[in-house]
Amino acid sequence: MRPVKHTYLWLLAAFVFSVIYLFPLYWMYITAIKSPSEIFASPPTFWPNDPDLSIYPDVWEAREVPRYMWNSLVIAFGATGLTVVFGTGCAYVLARYRNIWVDVGLFLVLMLQVLPASVMVTPLFVGFNQIGLLGWPRTAVVLGVAAKSMPFFVVLVRAAFMTIPRELEEAGLVDGNSRIGAFIWIVLPMARNAILVCALLIFMQAFGEYIYSASIIQDQKLAPASVGLKTFLGPNSKDWNAIMAYSAMYVTPILAIFILLQRRIVAGLTAGALK
Amino acid sequence: MKRLFISISDGKGFDILLVGLAMFFLLALAGIPLLYNVLMSFQEVDMFTLGSFIRPWAGLDNYRYIFAQPEFWLVMKNTALFVFCSMAGQFVLGFGLAIFFQQNFWGASTIRGLFLVSWVMPGLVVGGIWSFILAGDYGVLNAILEGLGIIDEPVFWKSDPDLAIWAVIIANIWLGLAFNMLLLSVGLAAIPRDLYEAAELDGATAWQRFRTITLPMMRSTIGAVLALGLIGTLQQFDLFPAMTEGGPANTSSVTQYWAWQMSFKQYDFARGATISMLMLVFVFMAAIVYVRSTRGEVRG
Numbered sequence: 177m178r179p180v181k182h183t184y185l186w187l188l189a190a191f192v193f194s195v196i197y198l199f200p201l202y203w204m205y206i207t208a209i210k211s212p213s214e215i216f217a218s219p220p221t222f223w224p225n226d227p228d229l230s231i232y233p234d235v236w237e238a239r240e241v242p243r244y245m246w247n248s249l250v251i252a253f254g255a256t257g258l259t260v261v262f263g264t265g266c267a268y269v270l271a272r273y274r275n276i277w278v279d280v281g282l283f284l285v286l287m288l289q290v291l292p293a294s295v296m297v298t299p300l301f302v303g304f305n306q307i308g309l310l311g312w313p314r315t316a317v318v319l320g321v322a323a324k325s326m327p328f329f330v331v332l333v334r335a336a337f338m339t340i341p342r343e344l345e346e347a348g349l350v351d352g353n354s355r356i357g358a359f360i361w362i363v364l365p366m367a368r369n370a371i372l373v374c375a376l377l378i379f380m381q382a383f384g385e386y387i388y389s390a391s392i393i394q395d396q397k398l399a400p401a402s403v404g405l406k407t408f409l410g411p412n413s414k415d416w417n418a419i420m421a422y423s424a425m426y427v428t429p430i431l432a433i434f435i436l437l438q439r440r441i442v443a444g445l446t447a448g449a450l451k
Numbered sequence: 452m453k454r455l456f457i458s459i460s461d462g463k464g465f466d467i468l469l470v471g472l473a474m475f476f477l478l479a480l481a482g483i484p485l486l487y488n489v490l491m492s493f494q495e496v497d498m499f500t501l502g503s504f505i506r507p508w509a510g511l512d513n514y515r516y517i518f519a520q521p522e523f524w525l526v527m528k529n530t531a532l533f534v535f536c537s538m539a540g541q542f543v544l545g546f547g548l549a550i551f552f553q554q555n556f557w558g559a560s561t562i563r564g565l566f567l568v569s570w571v572m573p574g575l576v577v578g579g580i581w582s583f584i585l586a587g588d589y590g591v592l593n594a595i596l597e598g599l600g601i602i603d604e605p606v607f608w609k610s611d612p613d614l615a616i617w618a619v620i621i622a623n624i625w626l627g628l629a630f631n632m633l634l635l636s637v638g639l640a641a642i643p644r645d646l647y648e649a650a651e652l653d654g655a656t657a658w659q660r661f662r663t664i665t666l667p668m669m670r671s672t673i674g675a676v677l678a679l680g681l682i683g684t685l686q687q688f689d690l691f692p693a694m695t696e697g698g699p700a701n702t703s704s705v706t707q708y709w710a711w712q713m714s715f716k717q718y719d720f721a722r723g724a725t726i727s728m729l730m731l732v733f734v735f736m737a738a739i740v741y742v743r744s745t746r747g748e749v750r751g
């Protein structure tokens with residue numbers, strides 16, 4: 177495609193749009209290091225008069241960030257692990273064949289993808305209570321989150337498997353591999369990058385998960401960072417610099433990973449979501 | 452036994468095992484809970500019957516109870532407003548930005564990618580940030596609007612009963628805009644360039660090209676994006692606890708938040724399940740549009 181005229185004008189406009197769009201992020205980082213009185217200044221200051229980074233260690237300590245973050249990590253790793261282990265094989269089979277059963281399976285997967293967590297949380301809670309799983313609340317949340325994210329993972333990873341030529345796998349079978357061998361040594365390595373990118377997406381979503389954790393986990397010692405944030409965030413909160421410092425510590429790792437791997441994530445996401 | 456083992460390692464059994472494990476997992480943790488939700492909406496569930504599967508049959512009592520609630524129509528109206536305005540905002544702004552970034556200038560795709568950070572952020576954090584931006588007395592949005600001369604006195608976005616739902620809508624548009632833009636960009640990129648060049652040679656204006664080439668070529672993408680927008684908006688939950696908790700006086704409550712409150716604030720699980728059932732009607736309508744519009748793509 178031929179380039180547009182006045183490239184720098186377009187770039188300037190793009191820059192302005194992204195400054196407006198990303199302003200909430202800037203505001204989060206900048207509010208965190210303002211003094212408690214400066215937060216309520218009217219008109220607000222766009223750069224802190226007296227930047228104070230000590231809020232970070234204070235909040236880290238007072239709000240027990242390490243414990244909450246650890247629980248978030250446990251839940252995110254558990255849910256991602258389950259999703260990848262169960263979802264990859266399913267995506268592979270759904271990509272390998274084309275018949276009525278595959279269509280039925282895909283239809284079911286797509287329908288499950290649309291179920292809102294706010295609908296599923298009531299029956300999951302009551303059901304988990306009946307089978308005694310509420311005694312292991314983090315496990316219960318991991319199961320719920322994995323079931324929620326698996327359809328999405330299957331759809332995306334299936335698209336990646338579709339791009340691998342059947343002939344490669346068949347050649348492997350002729351060479352004496354079993355089906356398991358061909359799957360593990362030939363098909364999986366070729367889809368590795370796509371699987372990793374999708375797993376990362378699932379991980380980031382599970383890391384920020386709130387509704388299942390808030391409903392199922394009663395013990396704050398086992399709760400993830402989202403629930404920890406909710407303990408002092410609400411319609412009447414005033415402690416804004418602590419909230420923003422907590423938020424910044426919570427999201428910065430995710431944002432850093434996202435920006436580093438942006439190209440791959442976007443490519444993996446668009447391959448399966450839509451053409 | 453040996454034949455079974457061989458089939459699993461080297462035959463049809465292998466495929467059935469792989470699909471079966473995932474399907475069993477989804478059935479146990481999504482399919483059965485969904486049916487259980489339907490069942491519970493027809494049962495009486497209280498603290499004494501919570502632990503047993505056999506509970507008194509309530510028939511349509513739960514539904515009658517929900518319809519008779521004074522906030523029922525308010526919540527329905529809020530949900531309609533929330534869904535429609537969020538979708539419209541996300542779609543229109545997302546489409547505009549997608550067309551903008553479709554122009555071939557240096558850095559376009561990198562800057563576009565940056566927009567997607569909103570999509571990976573936890574909903575609760577996004578709600579917290581917007582809650583602070585939209586604060587009445589010291590919120591930065593009011594300061595900016597006053598500075599530009601658009602408003603004279605602060606707008607109490609979160610505490611004004613007429614505006615509370617709009618506060619959540621604004622945050623939700625911000626949250627979903629980037630994903631809409633990305634999907635629409637993919638659709639735009641698939642339109643052959645020569646169509647535009649031919650139209651340009653024939654003297655078509657930019658608006659004519661948009662109306663006669665872009666829109667018709669994007670029809671299936673637009674259908675899928677709108678369906679996904681509807682699904683995503685009905686799935687949006689985290690912004691409500693972070694920003695308004697449905698208040699003041701339920702004026703920003705929507706079905707998904709009301710259902711959760713019923714189950715986990717009032718511990719009335721049967722009625723919570725009943726409200727979710729009403730919501731599922733809309734979710735499945737969106738799902739049918741979505742499945743239809745992606746079927747060709749997904750089947751490959």
